[in-house]
Amino acid sequence: MGDKSVRKKQYILEKAREVFSQKGYKDVTMKDIVDACDISRGGLYLYFESTRQLFMEILQKEQEGDDIFSGKISENSTAAEILVLFLVEQKKEIIRKRNSLTKAIYEFYFQERPEKKEDIYRQDYDSAVKILQKVIEMGVANGELTCDKPEEAATNIMLTLEGLKVQSVTIGISAELIDKQFIYILSTLGVEDESDNA
Amino acid sequence: MGDKSVRKKQYILEKAREVFSQKGYKDVTMKDIVDACDISRGGLYLYFESTRQLFMEILQKEQEGDDIFSGKISENSTAAEILVLFLVEQKKEIIRKRNSLTKAIYEFYFQERPEKKEDIYRQDYDSAVKILQKVIEMGVANGELTCDKPEEAATNIMLTLEGLKVQSVTIGISAELIDKQFIYILSTLGVEDESDNA
Amino acid sequence: MGDKSVRKKQYILEKAREVFSQKGYKDVTMKDIVDACDISRGGLYLYFESTRQLFMEILQKEQEGDDIFSGKISENSTAAEILVLFLVEQKKEIIRKRNSLTKAIYEFYFQERPEKKEDIYRQDYDSAVKILQKVIEMGVANGELTCDKPEEAATNIMLTLEGLKVQSVTIGISAELIDKQFIYILSTLGVEDESDNA
Amino acid sequence: MGDKSVRKKQYILEKAREVFSQKGYKDVTMKDIVDACDISRGGLYLYFESTRQLFMEILQKEQEGDDIFSGKISENSTAAEILVLFLVEQKKEIIRKRNSLTKAIYEFYFQERPEKKEDIYRQDYDSAVKILQKVIEMGVANGELTCDKPEEAATNIMLTLEGLKVQSVTIGISAELIDKQFIYILSTLGVEDESDNA
DNA sequence: CATGAATGAGAGTTCATTCAT
DNA sequence: GATGAATGAACTCTCATTCAT
Numbered sequence: 001m002g003d004k005s006v007r008k009k010q011y012i013l014e015k016a017r018e019v020f021s022q023k024g025y026k027d028v029t030m031k032d033i034v035d036a037c038d039i040s041r042g043g044l045y046l047y048f049e050s051t052r053q054l055f056m057e058i059l060q061k062e063q064e065g066d067d068i069f070s071g072k073i074s075e076n077s078t079a080a081e082i083l084v085l086f087l088v089e090q091k092k093e094i095i096r097k098r099n100s101l102t103k104a105i106y107e108f109y110f111q112e113r114p115e116k117k118e119d120i121y122r123q124d125y126d127s128a129v130k131i132l133q134k135v136i137e138m139g140v141a142n143g144e145l146t147c148d149k150p151e152e153a154a155t156n157i158m159l160t161l162e163g164l165k166v167q168s169v170t171i172g173i174s175a176e177l178i179d180k181q182f183i184y185i186l187s188t189l190g191v192e193d194e195s196d197n198a
Numbered sequence: 199m200g201d202k203s204v205r206k207k208q209y210i211l212e213k214a215r216e217v218f219s220q221k222g223y224k225d226v227t228m229k230d231i232v233d234a235c236d237i238s239r240g241g242l243y244l245y246f247e248s249t250r251q252l253f254m255e256i257l258q259k260e261q262e263g264d265d266i267f268s269g270k271i272s273e274n275s276t277a278a279e280i281l282v283l284f285l286v287e288q289k290k291e292i293i294r295k296r297n298s299l300t301k302a303i304y305e306f307y308f309q310e311r312p313e314k315k316e317d318i319y320r321q322d323y324d325s326a327v328k329i330l331q332k333v334i335e336m337g338v339a340n341g342e343l344t345c346d347k348p349e350e351a352a353t354n355i356m357l358t359l360e361g362l363k364v365q366s367v368t369i370g371i372s373a374e375l376i377d378k379q380f381i382y383i384l385s386t387l388g389v390e391d392e393s394d395n396a
Numbered sequence: 397m398g399d400k401s402v403r404k405k406q407y408i409l410e411k412a413r414e415v416f417s418q419k420g421y422k423d424v425t426m427k428d429i430v431d432a433c434d435i436s437r438g439g440l441y442l443y444f445e446s447t448r449q450l451f452m453e454i455l456q457k458e459q460e461g462d463d464i465f466s467g468k469i470s471e472n473s474t475a476a477e478i479l480v481l482f483l484v485e486q487k488k489e490i491i492r493k494r495n496s497l498t499k500a501i502y503e504f505y506f507q508e509r510p511e512k513k514e515d516i517y518r519q520d521y522d523s524a525v526k527i528l529q530k531v532i533e534m535g536v537a538n539g540e541l542t543c544d545k546p547e548e549a550a551t552n553i554m555l556t557l558e559g560l561k562v563q564s565v566t567i568g569i570s571a572e573l574i575d576k577q578f579i580y581i582l583s584t585l586g587v588e589d590e591s592d593n594a
Numbered sequence: 595m596g597d598k599s600v601r602k603k604q605y606i607l608e609k610a611r612e613v614f615s616q617k618g619y620k621d622v623t624m625k626d627i628v629d630a631c632d633i634s635r636g637g638l639y640l641y642f643e644s645t646r647q648l649f650m651e652i653l654q655k656e657q658e659g660d661d662i663f664s665g666k667i668s669e670n671s672t673a674a675e676i677l678v679l680f681l682v683e684q685k686k687e688i689i690r691k692r693n694s695l696t697k698a699i700y701e702f703y704f705q706e707r708p709e710k711k712e713d714i715y716r717q718d719y720d721s722a723v724k725i726l727q728k729v730i731e732m733g734v735a736n737g738e739l740t741c742d743k744p745e746e747a748a749t750n751i752m753l754t755l756e757g758l759k760v761q762s763v764t765i766g767i768s769a770e771l772i773d774k775q776f777i778y779i780l781s782t783l784g785v786e787d788e789s790d791n792a
Numbered sequence: 793c794a795t796g797a798a799t800g801a802g803a804g805t806t807c808a809t810t811c812a813t
Numbered sequence: 814g815a816t817g818a819a820t821g822a823a824c825t826c827t828c829a830t831t832c833a834t
Binding site: 024026027103106107109110111113119121122125148149152153155156158159160161162163164166167169170171172177180181183184185187188 | 222224225301304305307308309311317319320323346347349350351353354356357358359360361362364365367368369370375378379381382383385386
């Protein structure tokens with residue numbers, strides 16, 4: 001029955017994900033999950049012992065599914081193209097209301113800081129900064145981009161994205177504002193806007 | 199007793215502020231406030247009907263006390279000087295652990311979006327963007343700064359700050375990183391670093 | 397309201413005592429107490445945080461009410477008379493079914509060993525042994541009793557009583573058996589039986 | 595499979611015995627047994643329907659294994675020798691922490707009084723009293739011992755042992771105290787101490 | 793025989809909120 | 814105004830017991 005068990009666990013994780021995306025992290029109770037899954041109180045505890053564990057496993061799955069730079073990057077992509085692809089991907093993430101864990105993730109991190117090893121979110125962030133830095137350095141090397149401080153530039157992009165994410169779940173944000181910011185970021189790197197990024 | 203009443207209300211708000219700065223928003227219970235103020239359960243309800251109301255009044259007071267650009271700006275200050283002053287002020291805000299409502303504010307905004315009129319935080323944000331924009335435009339006008347898109351630049355500064363704030367309460371952040379970002383931001387506006395910002 | 401509060405606490409302790417005397421220690425739940433007192437779930441927690449605390453306070457009260465040697469001992473009482481008085485008192489204690497905490501006390505001590513200071517039961521036991529020893533020594537001194545080892549004799553009396561108590565709550569015991577044992581104990585101390593002890 | 599079945603049942607009983615000796619009676623859950631035996635939840639129920647049934651069967655086995663007077667008694671043993679042998683055996687029983695069911699047995703008997711026929715513990719007790727009485731009478735007959743009331747003396751020995759057992763699982767007891775009591779008991783029967791009983 | 797997933801009752805505990813004093 | 818005792822809803826977690834496989 002291990003097979004069935006695994007499927008049920010996945011099922012619970014999916015349903016729980018919906019709950020977290022609707023209610024954030026702190027308000028979610030085991031009862032919410034139980035109701036969403038239509039299983040018994042005790043049944044849930046067979047698979048997960050707390051909302052914390054549930055959430056951490058959801059984050060885990062989330063990251064596994066994600067490829068921070070979608071596979072569409074070809075060998076011949078220019079640095080600017082890669083940056084644009086990355087930003088477009090991020091925009092989708094920021095925009096979507098339904099199914100977004102953004103709020104829940106923040107609430108989770110406000111409350112507890114996981115061990116370094118388990119801290120998937122942080123790992124993702126750090127690796128994204130590094131990759132961006134590489135891309136910028138590459139762009140500078142072949143004359144595409146202008147930038148004195150690739151590391152700071154990369155960090156700045158990530159912080160701006162973080163700011164956008166937060167605003168999207170607090171005071172709200174428009175797609176246009178995101179676009180404008182992306183164009184601005186690219187302009188500080190010497191990339192001039194020729195077309196839309198939507 | 200109106201006078202006594204007012205003083206008591208202020209007293210409660212002060213004590214409650216401490217509680218919120220320690221525990222964030224969602225974890226705070228009316229009991230926490232009662233304990234912190236050393237008043238009776240029923241007594242608290244005479245002044246405030248919920249933690250929500252308490253928090254909103256704290257935010258209100260907070261804004262009244264704040265002057266986003268500290269009064270130190272003289273008539274002769276250059277645009278760059280004003281920007282630096284502003285950023286230094288923000289850094290203090292981000293760094294301080296004690297007495298910071300940052301986490302509580304985020305948690306509050308995750309949960310409820312107040313009416314526009316009451317939405318002090320948003321109003322502050324909007325006005326800060328406008329002022330920054332003005333300062334940048336001024337700097338561009340007198341040749342101090344270089345910037346094609348003052349509005350986007352101003353917004354970008356605020357978003358970067360937002361990003362820094364969030365990180366300070368999630369994965370943590372170092373004073374150096376903040377400094378580097380400030381220098382980077384100024385450099386994108388054509389201000390070259392000649393000295394420390396600490 | 398401190399007065400009312402105190403009275404309510406006493407009321408709860410009384411009702412709880414009944415519950416413990418009926419159900420022993422381990423089976424008693426906070427809900428049992430709540431039901432017995434006809435108060436609300438939360439109400440009980442205002443006074444006691446656990447069945448353990450309840451039970452310990454009951455033991456405390458119990459001991460305060462008890463005087464191990466009832467006040468009836470006159471100046472002229474002989475050692476044998478004192479012993480008989482003591483044993484008769486113990487018999488009452490062992491016999492009574494209703495209102496006896498014997499079972500609960502054992503269950504409590506099986507589970508947790510309180511700090512020495514809080515360990516009222518043990519203190520009582522130790523002091524009883526010492527007093528018995530003194531009485532026996534007194535009796536030996538004035539030729540009433542015969543005993544080479546007063547300390548061991550005193551301990552033996554207490555252990556026999558302990559044995560009787562345990563049997564009374566396990567396999568059961570008859571009043572006659574208790575009497576016979578008392579007579580036997582006295583006879584080992586050289587006191588001959590002239591009358592009944594019931 | 596009857597054979598296999600029997601072996602499995604015995605296996606469960608052994609493991610369960612360990613659990614009871616560690617946790618007493620009341621705290622033991624079917625889950626504890628399942629975990630200790632490393633079998634399935636349902637599997638356990640095929641053999642035993644409750645912890646009660648388990649415990650009673652353990653007691654049964656226990657008694658079958660026990661011979662209250664170890665086989666070492668020769669034809670020529672004196673009454674005093676037999677008594678000492680018996681007491682030494684009891685001391686071992688009282689002292690050992692590991693594998694002792696003492697606490698569990700008391701908890702069991704506090705909760706339920708089995709039918710006379712099933713009441714192994716009581717049967718053991720009664721037969722021990724009778725045997726002790728016989729031994730004492732024998733000792734008196736051949737001048738070894740002095741005792742007017744052999745039945746009460748036998749009962750007293752058993753009650754003292756009961757008291758020692760209880761104390762060993764409540765407030766604790768030292769080996770020396772046990773020795774002293776044994777010497778005292780023997781002395782009341784006219785047996786003088788010449789050597790150690792350890 | 794054997795498994796182990798599933799159920800649901802019930803215990804412990806905390807809190808917002810009310811209300812007699 | 815002010816108190817704090819009282820209530821009851823809601824949440825977490827554990828277990829005995831059942832049942833499809």
